[in-house]
Amino acid sequence: MVLFGVSILIFGIARLIPGDPARIALGPMASNEQVEAMRDRLLLNEPITVQYLNFIKNLVQGDLGTSLYTRRPVTEDILSTLPATFELVLAAALIMTVVGVPLGILAARYRHSGLDIAANLLALLGVVTPSFVWGIFLMLLFAFHLDILPIAGRLSRDAVLPPQITGLLLVDSALAGMWATFWDALRHITLPATALAMGGLGTAARLTRANMSEVYGRQYIQLARAFGYTEREIAYRYALRPAMVPTLTILGLDFAIMLGNAFLVEKVFAWPGMARYGVEVIIRKDLNGIVGTILVISAFFLIINMIIDIIVAYMNPRILYQNQ
Amino acid sequence: MMARRFQSRAWYRFSAEPMAVLGLVLLAAITLAAILAPFVTPFPEHASSFVDFRNMSQPPSASHWFGTDLVGRDVLTRVVYGYRISLTVGIVVLGLAVPLGVTLGMIAGYAGGRLGAVIMRITDVFLAIPALVLAMAVLGVLDRTLINGLIALAVLWWPWYTRMVYNQTRAIRNEGYVVAAQVVGASHSWVLFGEILPNLVPSILTKFTLDLGFVILVASALSFLGLGVEPPTPDLGSMVAEGAGYLPDMWWMPVFPGLAILLVVLAFNLVGDGLRSMFGDGM
Amino acid sequence: MSTDPVFSIENLHLRIRQFEGEAHILNGVNLHLRAGERVALVGESGCGKSSTAMMSLGLMEARSMRAEGRIILDGTDLLSLRRRGWQGVRGRQISMIFQDPGAALNPVFTVGDQLVTAIRRGNPSKSRSDAQGLATDGLRQVHINDPERVMSSYPFQLSGGLNQRVLITMALINRPKVVVADEPGSALDVTVQEQTLRLMTELCADVDAAVLLISHNLGVVRRFAQRIYVMYSGTIVEEADTATLFSAPRHPYTKALLAAVPRLTGERLPEPIPGRVPDYTDPPVGCRFRPRCPHQRSECVDPPFAEPAPGHRVRCVL
Amino acid sequence: MRSAAAAYPAGDEVLIRIEDLWRDFVMRSGTIHALAGVSLDIRRGRTLALVGESGSGKTTLGNQILGTDTPTSGRILFEGRDMPARRDTQMRRRIQVVQQSPYTTLNPKRTVRQILDLPLSIHDGGPRRQRRERIAELLEIVGIPSDFMERHPHSLSGGQRQRVALARALASKPDVIVLDEPTSSLDVSVQARILRLLVDLQARYGLTYLFITHDLSVVRNIADEVAVLYRGHVVEHGTTPELFRAPRHRYTTMLLSSIPVLSEEEEALKPAWDWDVTATAAEPPSTGTCPFLPRCPHAVASCSLGVPPRVATSPTNWHACCNPRPEGADADAR
Amino acid sequence: DEHAIGEIDPAKATDYADSILFYNLYDTLVIPEAGGTEILPHLAESWSIDGTTYTFTLRDDVRFLSGEVMEAEDVVFSLERMIALGQGFSSLFGGVIESVEAPDPQTVAITLSGPYAPFLGSLVRLAVVDKDTVMANLEDGDYGEMGDYGQAFLSTTSAGTGAYSIDSHDPQNLTVMAKNDEYFLGVPEAAPDIVRLQYSIEPATLRALITRGELDIGDQWMAPEIKAAVAATDGVGLGTEAGISSFYLKLNNQRAPLDDVHCRRAFAHAFDYESILELTQITDDIAFGRPAHGPLPLGLLGADEGIPTGRFDLDAARAELDLCQYDAGDFQIQLNWVAGNPIQERIQLMMQLNLGQLGFDTTITTTPWAMFTELASSAERTPHVSPVNFILTTPDPDSMLYTMYHSDAAGTWASVDWVMSDEVDRMIEAGRTETDPEARAQIYRELGQKLVEDQVSIFAYELVGVFPIRDVVHVPALQEAGQTYSVQGMNFMFREMQMQ
Numbered sequence A: 001m002v003l004f005g006v007s008i009l010i011f012g013i014a015r016l017i018p019g020d021p022a023r024i025a026l027g028p029m030a031s032n033e034q035v036e037a038m039r040d041r042l043l044l045n046e047p048i049t050v051q052y053l054n055f056i057k058n059l060v061q062g063d064l065g066t067s068l069y070t071r072r073p074v075t076e077d078i079l080s081t082l083p084a085t086f087e088l089v090l091a092a093a094l095i096m097t098v099v100g101v102p103l104g105i106l107a108a109r110y111r112h113s114g115l116d117i118a119a120n121l122l123a124l125l126g127v128v129t130p131s132f133v134w135g136i137f138l139m140l141l142f143a144f145h146l147d148i149l150p151i152a153g154r155l156s157r158d159a160v161l162p163p164q165i166t167g168l169l170l171v172d173s174a175l176a177g178m179w180a181t182f183w184d185a186l187r188h189i190t191l192p193a194t195a196l197a198m199g200g201l202g203t204a205a206r207l208t209r210a211n212m213s214e215v216y217g218r219q220y221i222q223l224a225r226a227f228g229y230t231e232r233e234i235a236y237r238y239a240l241r242p243a244m245v246p247t248l249t250i251l252g253l254d255f256a257i258m259l260g261n262a263f264l265v266e267k268v269f270a271w272p273g274m275a276r277y278g279v280e281v282i283i284r285k286d287l288n289g290i291v292g293t294i295l296v297i298s299a300f301f302l303i304i305n306m307i308i309d310i311i312v313a314y315m316n317p318r319i320l321y322q323n324q
Numbered sequence B: 001m002m003a004r005r006f007q008s009r010a011w012y013r014f015s016a017e018p019m020a021v022l023g024l025v026l027l028a029a030i031t032l033a034a035i036l037a038p039f040v041t042p043f044p045e046h047a048s049s050f051v052d053f054r055n056m057s058q059p060p061s062a063s064h065w066f067g068t069d070l071v072g073r074d075v076l077t078r079v080v081y082g083y084r085i086s087l088t089v090g091i092v093v094l095g096l097a098v099p100l101g102v103t104l105g106m107i108a109g110y111a112g113g114r115l116g117a118v119i120m121r122i123t124d125v126f127l128a129i130p131a132l133v134l135a136m137a138v139l140g141v142l143d144r145t146l147i148n149g150l151i152a153l154a155v156l157w158w159p160w161y162t163r164m165v166y167n168q169t170r171a172i173r174n175e176g177y178v179v180a181a182q183v184v185g186a187s188h189s190w191v192l193f194g195e196i197l198p199n200l201v202p203s204i205l206t207k208f209t210l211d212l213g214f215v216i217l218v219a220s221a222l223s224f225l226g227l228g229v230e231p232p233t234p235d236l237g238s239m240v241a242e243g244a245g246y247l248p249d250m251w252w253m254p255v256f257p258g259l260a261i262l263l264v265v266l267a268f269n270l271v272g273d274g275l276r277s278m279f280g281d282g283m
Numbered sequence C: 001m002s003t004d005p006v007f008s009i010e011n012l013h014l015r016i017r018q019f020e021g022e023a024h025i026l027n028g029v030n031l032h033l034r035a036g037e038r039v040a041l042v043g044e045s046g047c048g049k050s051s052t053a054m055m056s057l058g059l060m061e062a063r064s065m066r067a068e069g070r071i072i073l074d075g076t077d078l079l080s081l082r083r084r085g086w087q088g089v090r091g092r093q094i095s096m097i098f099q100d101p102g103a104a105l106n107p108v109f110t111v112g113d114q115l116v117t118a119i120r121r122g123n124p125s126k127s128r129s130d131a132q133g134l135a136t137d138g139l140r141q142v143h144i145n146d147p148e149r150v151m152s153s154y155p156f157q158l159s160g161g162l163n164q165r166v167l168i169t170m171a172l173i174n175r176p177k178v179v180v181a182d183e184p185g186s187a188l189d190v191t192v193q194e195q196t197l198r199l200m201t202e203l204c205a206d207v208d209a210a211v212l213l214i215s216h217n218l219g220v221v222r223r224f225a226q227r228i229y230v231m232y233s234g235t236i237v238e239e240a241d242t243a244t245l246f247s248a249p250r251h252p253y254t255k256a257l258l259a260a261v262p263r264l265t266g267e268r269l270p271e272p273i274p275g276r277v278p279d280y281t282d283p284p285v286g287c288r289f290r291p292r293c294p295h296q297r298s299e300c301v302d303p304p305f306a307e308p309a310p311g312h313r314v315r316c317v318l
Numbered sequence D: 001m002r003s004a005a006a007a008y009p010a011g012d013e014v015l016i017r018i019e020d021l022w023r024d025f026v027m028r029s030g031t032i033h034a035l036a037g038v039s040l041d042i043r044r045g046r047t048l049a050l051v052g053e054s055g056s057g058k059t060t061l062g063n064q065i066l067g068t069d070t071p072t073s074g075r076i077l078f079e080g081r082d083m084p085a086r087r088d089t090q091m092r093r094r095i096q097v098v099q100q101s102p103y104t105t106l107n108p109k110r111t112v113r114q115i116l117d118l119p120l121s122i123h124d125g126g127p128r129r130q131r132r133e134r135i136a137e138l139l140e141i142v143g144i145p146s147d148f149m150e151r152h153p154h155s156l157s158g159g160q161r162q163r164v165a166l167a168r169a170l171a172s173k174p175d176v177i178v179l180d181e182p183t184s185s186l187d188v189s190v191q192a193r194i195l196r197l198l199v200d201l202q203a204r205y206g207l208t209y210l211f212i213t214h215d216l217s218v219v220r221n222i223a224d225e226v227a228v229l230y231r232g233h234v235v236e237h238g239t240t241p242e243l244f245r246a247p248r249h250r251y252t253t254m255l256l257s258s259i260p261v262l263s264e265e266e267e268a269l270k271p272a273w274d275w276d277v278t279a280t281a282a283e284p285p286s287t288g289t290c291p292f293l294p295r296c297p298h299a300v301a302s303c304s305l306g307v308p309p310r311v312a313t314s315p316t317n318w319h320a321c322c323n324p325r326p327e328g329a330d331a332d333a334r
Numbered sequence E: 001d002e003h004a005i006g007e008i009d010p011a012k013a014t015d016y017a018d019s020i021l022f023y024n025l026y027d028t029l030v031i032p033e034a035g036g037t038e039i040l041p042h043l044a045e046s047w048s049i050d051g052t053t054y055t056f057t058l059r060d061d062v063r064f065l066s067g068e069v070m071e072a073e074d075v076v077f078s079l080e081r082m083i084a085l086g087q088g089f090s091s092l093f094g095g096v097i098e099s100v101e102a103p104d105p106q107t108v109a110i111t112l113s114g115p116y117a118p119f120l121g122s123l124v125r126l127a128v129v130d131k132d133t134v135m136a137n138l139e140d141g142d143y144g145e146m147g148d149y150g151q152a153f154l155s156t157t158s159a160g161t162g163a164y165s166i167d168s169h170d171p172q173n174l175t176v177m178a179k180n181d182e183y184f185l186g187v188p189e190a191a192p193d194i195v196r197l198q199y200s201i202e203p204a205t206l207r208a209l210i211t212r213g214e215l216d217i218g219d220q221w222m223a224p225e226i227k228a229a230v231a232a233t234d235g236v237g238l239g240t241e242a243g244i245s246s247f248y249l250k251l252n253n254q255r256a257p258l259d260d261v262h263c264r265r266a267f268a269h270a271f272d273y274e275s276i277l278e279l280t281q282i283t284d285d286i287a288f289g290r291p292a293h294g295p296l297p298l299g300l301l302g303a304d305e306g307i308p309t310g311r312f313d314l315d316a317a318r319a320e321l322d323l324c325q326y327d328a329g330d331f332q333i334q335l336n337w338v339a340g341n342p343i344q345e346r347i348q349l350m351m352q353l354n355l356g357q358l359g360f361d362t363t364i365t366t367t368p369w370a371m372f373t374e375l376a377s378s379a380e381r382t383p384h385v386s387p388v389n390f391i392l393t394t395p396d397p398d399s400m401l402y403t404m405y406h407s408d409a410a411g412t413w414a415s416v417d418w419v420m421s422d423e424v425d426r427m428i429e430a431g432r433t434e435t436d437p438e439a440r441a442q443i444y445r446e447l448g449q450k451l452v453e454d455q456v457s458i459f460a461y462e463l464v465g466v467f468p469i470r471d472v473v474h475v476p477a478l479q480e481a482g483q484t485y486s487v488q489g490m491n492f493m494f495r496e497m498q499m500q
């Protein structure tokens, strides 16, 4: 439903782009007749409603049209770059939750302690520093200065490619038992994923801390204390779950930011993901490419949020029971 | 007298957060520097068209604290001038997005029903597209000028306010004083702007402050992708993007503008957090 | 009256730093409970009742607070306890019933889960299934006829009354010596509150727990307690057994409070108490009720406790 | 006290008549009948108390009268004329409200003067100077020093806020004020003051009150008539002394017997109730039966046959119970 | 900003990267001489010219990857396909060919519609594809019985005779090519077995990869600072590609005030030639620019060393400005640069400064390449000043002059000067139809002088491609004097490289 709205919006934006995609597609040497013919072929001379309906018709069949930029089907283009982006974003999401949430818990548990201040500072730095700046800092430090991690790409040039199963190199190489490749891929993804995760990590830590603090103010925490629960139990068992419910919902929204920032980080680390494609198609007014890219990214975002909603429902029985 | 007391209490709460005060000081310093840029920077002429190929790509030194760039301009000067753009961008973008978002959110929240649903669905659509991507798409439509960049950012920012204001309006709509105003016979517009809006101000203001930082951040990200303002106007994001191409040899080119972005966003965040705890509501 | 108190608060002071200055919230509170005794603490809103309760369980949380005095439970001074020590005490020897059952139960765990954990906290040797059995029995004791269903429900699926019963069960399940009940049931309807009080009376007798009931409602207090402390602005101003307090109140505040309650006889409108509750940062010296007292006089500065009758103590020069 | 009048004199004017009012809330989990066929009269210059437990529909009924909510079906007559769904300014002027929570009833962002100025400016309070004088006058009426005029609500105590709310309600010179639990979050000492003020104002301005509360001791002291609401049904209605002396509906009985009181003398006035402490599971929705049926220990077969009809016990009192508490049962009270 | 993608369909190849792929995957009938402009036999053993009919005799020992022998049919097919698709360099052939025939498997006869001197040179842009293989892999498309003309097939793999074949191809990232041991000229042992062509790497990354030995050859568009830094690394040297390209600051001759030659001359005097050449200096002896003498790079037919290089002289500029019908202050001059070309930005900043001293109000705009080609399609939207690198696409000067200055070719990125002069058109056409090389050279010299006289562009400098190359490879075309081919991409024929 929302996706449908997104498609209209994006389609509208894409069709508004000035300039002639046909000319750009044909390259600098094309003649005017060639351009006209191309315009006909692309239905560019039809009214916009016809164009949209045609687009939807094809979309339902999984056909996003042909990219004018690569001259390949957009679906193919996206499929070839999506796994890299997907892997990067997932790795970043993992770092964000695995580091950010515990950081927030610790900060909430030891409120106003040195630990809290340190965690807060780190979280704040994460939030306020653009991911591309993180990328540059990390690259300077770990890749150039210390020279312990690779600078760019997904794999070293002599790494053996694992058989393609999911398209995620880490998963594929692990499945195939190719540990050298796995290790290589891991080394490559570390910096970009960290750079990408920092913002979300900060948000996660701050949100967790805030929501935990709020939960700590609730009566049921006093009740738990009044019944002799240890602070540890309260933090990790009793308060965490109710605190995670709002945290997760907002982190789901943060995912959008992360997807956007992936563009930046991919650029810094020459990560062969969707970013370059996305920027290029926009610059080149590749209508199909633009619509396809944004649609896929939005769908990706909506799916992630759906998953989060399901998790939240299981964490918060109130929602679960309301829906039944 | 009570008002004074309230103000000082607010200040007490604000100043109880040393970080917030730090943020305020930082912000004041940045703003002042930006406003007084022609007087406080060592080479104000470097902010506009200027080249000095004999002096290019110099590392930080006593005369150029942040080094010089590829055409020999002082990076420090350009960073300070870059703040001018950043701050303007932040204020203009939110100046456009906030009134729009707030008005729509209030109407949707107050009217509810079909109108509210339609507004919120549209908002959802905008929120379902990652902000940066949406801005890029909009910038694809428009020519790449500063004004259009501002429009693009405003386009992606309003839904957040609509959403926040919608939720809060729905909560406030049934508060006693709103009902009382209705009972007394106040008009809808009075209820919206006279009763509800003033109560949204703290959260809007807080979000506004935080967002000023984030707008700057996103704007710099856009320039980083090459969708920013045109040279020779100094722009922090473009400076980072350009400098990133010269790592690690000319590290000062991306690092100082990068730090500058960080600093201004940080300042806004600290102040925003301070405001939040001053207004004392969990948003 | 000869048995030694199982729980006593001696000269408890509590100060909290705020923007306006240091608030002297508790100003020498003295009270005690004997085993199995039902005692009440009444007073207007903000007079320090909850603070006393929170102090008793070490739950008072404030950024900069200073507490003096002693809180003695079974010979140990709770105020001197560190975190570890508290964990052995809370839930086992002293427990608490909260005002709003909806807020006091964790919304994301089932009632059974929370009961079982509470039991095993107090009694780590108990197995899960034992604890489950115990919890079921406990719920039966509060007259819940389908404990299994209640155990597997989440708090929001149960009515306020049922949740209140769950809280009572939880408070008593480890057979504590002292239960502090802060306005139990007052968030619920009068009918439910009535039932709650009845249950508590019944169960505390069963378990032989002393109860400190905190309430602002004199009627409730009269229904429940054997002995009553009247609190005003952080100080106990009068202490008497229930019958005496209602038939022969001595402190002007107690009298004023009684007169302010609307009566069912309906013969006249209640009498307001003039003035306002004092500010904690700058309270009146000596008797804090003096500015509102119809009988104020110069000796009112720091009145001692008078004992007009055995067990009836009044902090007033009258 | 005026309430001493046992029965109202014949011809006591009905100001608001409510006829078979329904208000349904359609929820995902089903439809809630917040009001299920309420019929009531509110008499000019009198206080009608509306009592009942939480969720029984008291506020909803108040909202129908105020016009902040529209009924699903049924009529409300004001001075014998149908009240339109969309009230005009004149109508709004005549019915005002004082709400329960002193913390949300005043807009925290406006000063006392601004708050009181709103109704005056809407209902033609004259030029600014004149309105200012009127505000001072209103504050004096409710007993607030006039130097509070420029204060914000947060610097007022709960009782003071309720007074300001009352002043706001009075500003438009209304006929009726809906008082929705105006004292329930106040201390007894403050409550006593507000109650006195209310009684005083009623006498001075001939106000009509719909007094919503769950505190029966207050009702006993302030109301002329009482309507007992249970799950959207009025189950008993009558003049206060009579209803308190001889409650007939079983729910009323239960309610009265649960009042915590301060003396033996009062204890003796409460009806007896056998407190069966067994808690049942969530009550199943009861449509088409006596609403109290699931909780009633005195249920008889006819209770489940339909919503019990009204039974008049005197010219002023009636109940809707199939197995009412016997008339002479007062003696059992302990 | 801008990223190239690899196009492996030879009928669609346009840019430098495409050309590299083109010359390694496919072969052409003829090939230019290394270090000169002579056209030498390649797939064609020999040819004869009879008026407008060119008859080629093909080698008989050439096989496609499929194992099929290359025959005249294939040549005909390739040419027809190129014209039909109408992309890439098809305009070189589209208008000029009247008929193509294959009288026997070894002979191809091409008849032109008129005399066309550059034709032989154009043939370096006609790759011969394997007709049978392509026909066997047709998919549905717009070309009737030709289906999609094999576009889908040829965008994923190659079907040529080239020294290398496609191993894997991802147009956005990477093409991997493997040696074709059956190559008709044989591929020396020393040539690389596997070639990995990586597209669109950020400069910093590229630099890092080269210094770390993960890449062997970098592109020529890295900023000079980076090249200098790379060159300073052990194991990395620089290769140069001179004489095939030139760098212009194109002035929009149709847009006021630059429709007045005096204003154009004023602009030309505002360009600081020496400083910019200094800027092109990468190491002491290697620069990526050398003084330009008119429009054509030296070494090309018709290039004229006698044409003086430009002179930076603000006083002279002011003098010209006085002659100009316009006032400097009345215009907002748009200086454009193409995103991703840092040198262009610096040059435009320099122009901004100097034009400012002449009283011009200027704005600098950055345009991505794709947008720039779009702007170039109309004279009104074309910026006042646009920097353009032109690299020869065929060894014939016509491909440069016609594309940039002929009215019929207007509207592309190369012709953003919008000369639109009948006289220039006539001279270009004369050069096309004149078959005598010396006479042609004379025409081009005169044309060059006229273009400089009219100051249609600022002839900034001759571009020298400078490529960082690791010592592990030896690239004769770039590293040995006189070995450079004058066609873009050709210097990256991997079969000529040697791994050390």
Ligand SMILES: Nc1ncnc2c1ncn2[C@@H]1O[C@H](COP(=O)(O)OP(=O)(O)OP(=O)(O)O)[C@@H](O)[C@H]1O
Pocket: C016, C018, C023, C025, C043, C044, C045, C046, C047, C048, C049, C050, C051, C052, C061, C062, C216, C280
């Ligand atoms: N953590 C705290 N920080 C600062 N002040 C506090 C804190 N806890 C309580 N107070 C203040 O102490 C006073 C007594 O509060 P307390 O909650 O003990 O009163 P109470 O008698 O329980 O009132 P109520 O009947 O409203 O619950 C109040 O004025 C309150 O504002």
Ligand SMILES: Nc1ncnc2c1ncn2[C@@H]1O[C@H](COP(=O)(O)OP(=O)(O)OP(=O)(O)O)[C@@H](O)[C@H]1O
Pocket: D025, D027, D032, D033, D034, D052, D053, D054, D055, D056, D057, D058, D059, D060, D061
């Ligand atoms: N806007 C609404 N949407 C859905 N249900 C509602 C709404 N307003 C009231 N209800 C339902 O109608 C019933 C009556 O509510 P109402 O607020 O009138 O009760 P009340 O007697 O005023 O209770 P309380 O004493 O708690 O104020 C309740 O079951 C409530 O859940």
Ligand SMILES: [Mg+2]
Pocket: C049, C050, C051, C182
């Ligand atoms: Mg309390």
Ligand SMILES: [Mg+2]
Pocket: D058, D059, D060
């Ligand atoms: Mg209500």
